[in-house]
Amino acid sequence: MFCPYCKQSIPDNSKFCSCCGSIISPDPVPAESKKFKFFKGPSDGGKSYAAIMTALMVFPATLSIALDMIFHHSDGWSTYVVATVIVGWIVTVFPALRITPAPVSALICLFSILAYVAFLVGKRIETSWFYQVGLPLFIVAAIFISIDAALLGSGKIKGLHFMSLLSVEVALYFVASEIAVDIFKFGTITLGWSAILCCFCISAVALYEAVSYSVSLRKKKRKNYYENNK
Numbered sequence: 001m002f003c004p005y006c007k008q009s010i011p012d013n014s015k016f017c018s019c020c021g022s023i024i025s026p027d028p029v030p031a032e033s034k035k036f037k038f039f040k041g042p043s044d045g046g047k048s049y050a051a052i053m054t055a056l057m058v059f060p061a062t063l064s065i066a067l068d069m070i071f072h073h074s075d076g077w078s079t080y081v082v083a084t085v086i087v088g089w090i091v092t093v094f095p096a097l098r099i100t101p102a103p104v105s106a107l108i109c110l111f112s113i114l115a116y117v118a119f120l121v122g123k124r125i126e127t128s129w130f131y132q133v134g135l136p137l138f139i140v141a142a143i144f145i146s147i148d149a150a151l152l153g154s155g156k157i158k159g160l161h162f163m164s165l166l167s168v169e170v171a172l173y174f175v176a177s178e179i180a181v182d183i184f185k186f187g188t189i190t191l192g193w194s195a196i197l198c199c200f201c202i203s204a205v206a207l208y209e210a211v212s213y214s215v216s217l218r219k220k221k222r223k224n225y226y227e228n229n230k
Contacts, residue, residue: 003017003019003022004022005017005022006019006022042097042098042099043098046096046097046098047097049093049096050093050096050097053089053092053093054089054093057085057088057089060081060085061081061082061085064077064078064081064082065078065081065082080120083116083119084116086112087112087113087115087116090108090109090112091109091112091113094108094109095109104146107142107145107146108146111142111145111146114138114142115135115138115139115142118134118135118138119135129184132180132183132184133180133181133184136176136180137173137176137177137180140172140173140176141173144169144172144173147169148162148165148166148169151165159212160208160209160211160212160215161208161209161212163204163208164204164205164208164209164212167201167202167204167205167208168201168205170201171197171198171201171202174193174194174197174198174201175191175194175195175198177194178191178192178193178194179191179194
C-alpha cells in the first residue's frame with residue numbers, strides 16, 4: 001500500500017507511515033482533498049454573544065434617532081451615533097463569530113473603521129463628490145482587497161492565476177470609476193477610456209493564463225518522464 005500523504009510505499013495494514021510519520025486511518029483522506037470552507041457557521045457561544053451585543057447596541061441607536069426627530073425634526077447628530085454603533089458592532093461582534101478566516105475578519109474590521117473615518121470627513125467637508133464618487137470607489141476597493149486576501153489565505157489561487165485575478169479587478173475598477181464620474185458630472189454613462197483600458201487588462205489575463213497553462217503542461221510532462229524512468 002501507499003501512504004496517502006507522502007505517496008511512499010509502506011507495508012500493508014500499517015498504522016503509521018514509516019517515511020513521513022503520518023497516522024494512517026482505516027479510510028484515510030489525503031490532506032489536499034479536504035475542502036476549504038471560506039464561510040463557517042458561528043458557534044453557540046458566538047451566537048449568544050452576538051445576540052446580547054446587538055440588543056445592547058440597538059437601544060442607543062433607536063433612542064438617538066427618536067430624540068433627534070423629536071427635537072430637531074431631522075436626522076442630524078443621530079447619524080453619527082448610528083454610524084458609531086454599526087462600526088462598534090462590526091469590530092466587537094464580527095471577529096467573535098469566526099464565520100470567516102482571521103485575516104479576512106481583520107480586513108473587514110479595518111475597512112469598516114476606514115469607512116467610518118471617511119464618513120466623518122464627508123460630513124465635515126459636506127461635498128456631494130465624496131459620497132457619489134469617492135466613497136463608492138473606496139467600498140469597491142475594500143471588497144476586492146478582502147477577496148484577494150481570502151483567496152491567498154486559503155491557497156485557492158496562486159502564481160499567474162492571481163495576476164489574472166488582479167487584472168480583472170483592475171478592469172472592473174476602471175469601469176466603476178468612469179461610471180461614477182460620468183453619473184456625477186453628466187448624469188449618464190458614457191464609457192470611453194475605461195473600455196480601452198479593459199482591452200489591455202483582458203489581453204493581460206489571456207497572456208497570464210496561456211503562460212500558466214504552458215508551465216503546467218511542462219511540469220506534467222516532466223513528472224510523467226521521471227515516473228516512467230524510475
